[in-house]
Amino acid sequence: MKMKKILCIALVLMMAFGAVACGGDDNGDEGAAKIKLGGIGPLTGGAAVYGIAVNNGAQLAVEEINALGGDIQFDYNFQDDEHDAEKAVNAYSNLKDWGLQILMGAVTTTPCVAVASETNADRIFELTPSASSTDVTKDKDNVFQMCFTDPNQGITAADYIADNNLGQKIAVIYNNADAYSTGIYTAFASEASAKGLDIVYTGTFSSDDNADFNVQLKGAKDANAELVFLPIYYTPASLILAQAKSMEYAPVFFGVDGMDGILTLEGFDQSLADGVMLMTPFNPWSEDEKVAAFVSAYEEKYNETPNQFAADAYDCVYAIYNACQEAGVTADMSAEDICAALISQFTGGFTFDGLTGHGMTWSTAGEVSKAPVVCVIQDGIYVDL
């Protein structure tokens, strides 16, 4: 019994000292006035892939900008939200205590909606790399997106399929428990019927049981669908491709930007993805000079090929940097003043050339205008069409 007590006390002491040690670990940046740029996204939990990529991309951009030694320097701090709205708001409070001036985030839609109403009330400028729902920017003049919106993707997909005669009979499998997936599907369905495409089968799943797609695929197969539209993330998509192969069903699979990342899945049989079409703003195998430089810097630093989330984040930091330069934002301005300056900058004819698009502009609603690019996967790389 006595041993246990001693052990308990020792543990308590260790925790107390541990906390102190963590508290004292702040980066003391005296003198150099830096703009405090915060980020929020999932670094752990089921959606960690996206948050980690965003953090990596943003980190790279911040380091490059600070190395330039210009007037604008960033002090960067990224907080984990575990893809949870409540934790995202907590992370935001932490950032505010730290002295947040500009926010890049949140990465995923649901947490981003929660954080966006906070930043709107606090008047802090927010640019999200990847939260694509229109709910994120709705009625919030201070929130802008770097990714294209869900309806935009659905409409583009339907137009592309119709214009290129990829198939007349379309099946859709989407996640009806997910705002992203449902948002794309709804826009796709209405545009498809306007374009005269025939949606012969619609299969749904909810994220909890996304393991078995035999029923949905059988439904699509029996309806003789020539093209299966998959407005979903790559994890269920990889299961769909594997199960379609085992039931010997080979339609054209057409994915959206959530499909990006499927080739980086460890152990994934890349031949399954051959011929899969997807829309993505970023092609790491593109011959664009800027993209190639980013990809090689990223690969050197993190030992993996960047995905669109990393590219979106990289663009976010550079867009904020350019806008700050043009609007004359300095580190000693209050967050509120920076917010006002950047809003008028972003909505006042500001254009930005980045990795994920050229000549991007933003509407007063916060939506970015850039065209999704359709690629096809061949031999494990994206080929522009």
Added chain:
Amino acid sequence: MTFLTHFISGLSLGSVYAIIALGYTMVYGIAKMLNFAHGDVIMVGAYIAFCSTAYLNMPPWLAVIAAMLFCTCLGIIIERLAYKPLRDASSLAVLITAIGVSYFLQNAALIIWGSAPKVFTSVFDRIDNFRFFDGKLVVAPETLFTVLACILIMAVLSVFINFTKMGKSMRAVSEDNGAAQLMGINVNSTISMTFAIGSALAAVAGVLLCSSYPTIMPTTGAMPGIKAFTAAVFGGIGSIPGAMIGGILLGIIEIFARAYISTELSDAIVFGVLIIVLLVRPTGLLGKKISEKV
């Protein structure tokens, strides 16, 4: 033919549930506790099999054995460290410990293997699809072998429980823990043995599950674990044939509900059926008041 296709996928899914449910039901029958960490042992088994084939280039059959050995040890260690000290504690305390172990395993997997999903190469990768009725019915090898494995495990387990000395002591402990101890049966080692068998089965289930549905994530075991627990209750928890029948019925009901009623409501229908069965037969399909529990 569509009906038959759905029936076969239901049978295969149900077989996986049945193998997992065996682990739940054996542990419940003998240790009188719900081992909610069982679903996560499946996930660990799948990861071990993945690492053995992907990193160590083991042939599939060796990977399965490696996963079984690892999970057997894991099961015994979990029992020793987390459950044995609580043998005389209230069942609620043990239940909460089990949930804690479940979270521990999930988060440990998150640290070790990361959150990005990994794709499991099916252990039946080199076998072609089976064709019946002039190619009208295509059956994947995973599907067929899952059902066969389930039947085999059931048969071996029945022989083990009914005709070996260890099986006899398991039955004795399940019937009356105290009396068994008085008769000279080592209760602790019997319970460890149960955990070992249950965990080895979990490893097999993990490999079969991930051969059919090939992504592995730290949360892979959670939902199948809950479904299999439902199956065990459905069939009558503590009864081995009950777990088998419960698992297979649950798989078939789930697939049919999804195919013919609604993809969204399939889980609601599955759990709805469970409620009806429990209302009519509170002990489950094969559960008897004085049953031979193992």
